[in-house]
């Protein structure tokens with residue numbers, strides 16, 4: 001292992017998403033990872049496009065947006081240091097459901113999905129470990145979407 | 160049980176449908192004293208009476224501050240009173256937030272929407288007695304940036320070095336630079352020691368349920384989580400039974416309850 005990928009493996013292993021992952025699996029993950037940087041305002045994901053990457057945000061702020069007719073771009077979530085951006089890469093048909101853009105200079109670890117999927121096919125135990133780590137994230141996202149849809153704070157009365 | 164007449168000194172528009180009323184006793188000799196979390200019954204003459212939490216500083220109880228969101232006939236009428244109008248006040252009623260019991264602990268103040276009103280008294284209390292608490296986080300979630308209560312005041316709290324104040328909205332347009340996401344996400348980010356934390360939560364019931372679940376996941380004991388149940392009531396003294404909630408009367412046993420005490424009852428859809 002090169003010193004550079006050793007550093008990445010350490011950084012990735014410290015993230016709660018991958019904490020406790022078998023060291024050989026951690027290396028498989030790190031082999032698909034690279035450091036990336038987005039300028040403020042730069043688009044990261046585009047709705048409908050192929051989901052071929054996911055990100056662990058190391059620094060900065062990202063908004064997840066949807067376009068709604070008549071309302072324009074609506075931000076439904078902001079992500080910050082430590083958050084995971086993107087789960088559509090793990091679920092067919094591997095397409096983004098939202099747009100995402102950097103709100104300020106953002107640094108992240110990018111994970112190439114085709115690389116991870118290939119390794120998962122080759123080593124199903126690795127694939128299972130990944131699914132187990134992403135399933136709670138997807139469930140959490142669903143729960144939050146449900147809460148937002150419920151509009152718990154109620155409608156503004158006509159005054 | 161007889162309401163005292165109070166004069167509206169000021170009506171401050173907080174959001175499109177929420178107003179803070181500053182009230183002074185219309186007659187001399189009325190003693191006003193309350194504790195954070197208690198409420199008064201506000202009587203709009205000829206229309207009806209509604210429970211409204213005190214949103215001011217219990218250490219300087221006069222004038223009396225109430226933040227009212229327009230829901231129906233009475234709240235609408237109260238908000239439309241204008242300066243010089245008269246409202247009947249009886250109270251205070253109900254259980255307070257356990258601010259003394261929480262001394263020595265980390266404190267999480269978690270508000271959703273209008274739920275910041277009854278918790279503002281807690282914030283005033285803990286700012287005045289800051290040294291008695293560990294880490295303090297105020298976590299506030301609301302629908303959109305336009306629905307934020309006490310906006311400039313919350314910004315001031317945020318500027319303090321001894322409070323962690325975090326705000327999130329469910330959705331926002333481009334001119335909002337803060338967080339977007341549900342209030343439970345703030346709990347995950349907050350700094351506190353779950354073994355020594357008291358949480359005070361107020362907001363819509365669904366929001367409180369989700370917050371409690373998140374707090375529980377983080378290891379906070381259910382007995383250390385306190386919520387304010389603001390379901391409807393009539394007499395405010397445990398007499399009419401309108402707000403009976405299992406064996407509890409919200410008006411006299413609540414509105415502030417330890418979650419442990421009412422966990423099983425929270426699934427009751429309506430009282």
Ligand SMILES: Cc1cc2nc3c(=O)[nH]c(=O)nc-3n(C[C@H](O)[C@H](O)[C@H](O)COP(=O)(O)OP(=O)(O)OC[C@H]3O[C@@H](n4cnc5c(N)ncnc54)[C@H](O)[C@@H]3O)c2cc1C
Nearest residue numbers: 209210211212226227228230231232233234389390391414
């Ligand atoms: C202990 C306590 C403290 C409260 N503190 C505040 C406060 O600080 N500020 C504030 O704006 N409101 C507060 N409320 C809620 C307030 O009392 C109600 O909004 C009010 O009674 C509505 O009366 P109304 O005649 O204007 O509307 P109604 O015609 O009685 O109701 C209009 C609509 O609002 C709904 N509604 C009525 N009461 C409630 C309630 N308690 N919770 C949810 N929905 C309700 C009704 O189902 C109906 O759909 C508190 C309630 C309680 C029990």
